[in-house]
Amino acid sequence: MIISYFPKCGAVLALFVLNVGTLATSIAAVYEHAVMLPNRTETPVPKEEALLLMNRNIDVLEKAVKLAARQGAHIIVSPEVGTYGWVFTRETIYPYLEDIPDPEVNWIPCRDPPED
Template structure:
């Protein structure tokens, strides 16, 4: 069992073997890197400055995606806050957010980058998945406008969500708003309801949740129970749930200047370590 003791978590993908398609096994890459941070996360920057920083981190991610795909991985899970960092205020995180639509819109940002406004981060993630024929699971920020008719609408007129996205062949196939925020995540709003988000793959149906979610009944336990989880990949601190699942950590690193990638062979049958 692998144990890690770092303060940050990453995006979590739960791999649910409800049905097995053409593949009896699949390879999952779980990635970590030293995130390039803003000089001062509590000071707002322009949209242009925010995008410049995010592109630097996506440049690093691009190398990992290409390496994972070259080594035969079918899906790669990347770090929570891995695109822009952490310890923001509500105001200072705003330049890093994009409006992420419901996946039901049938959208490939790599081909239609302006269909839902200015979405350069989603475009790059989409192209990484499309160009490398790999599922890309990434964590970023979603912004949803609201108005006075909504009694819970924040004073600044929009919701801000810690969000996971999944791209397959460039298409946005899943979007999940983190339900259980960790105490320091003051930059984000809590989702009104717990979401059970799944997406279909050639190696089975997959579900997704994020970091601190794993310590709560919703959505982690609900996803496991409702969809009969047989294997899932998560960044937690090396915990193992037996006999029906295996947890693989993907912990984000702080100041240490090194990068690594874990290529994992996960069977689509119940397993335990």
């Protein structure tokens, strides 16, 4: 009786370990692409042009993320500056940035957008 009981316990334990092992497993994808930049990064661009470039880069990243997810990726890593690039000065990066209000300011951007 003890002999037949042991294999059953071993099988149940093995299935439990396999189940737990699959829960702790993830498939990751790392993606890098040629970021679309303005023609001259040393010259400031209008905010609208900056947003257009960032949206084009986001479109490329979105397609890559969807493809990786379809191929089974659970975690997808993209470049930190994949939406706007990296070759800027303090003055030329400004159109790509977003103002974040002081925490003491009671302002919700979605409800009260800035008047530019």
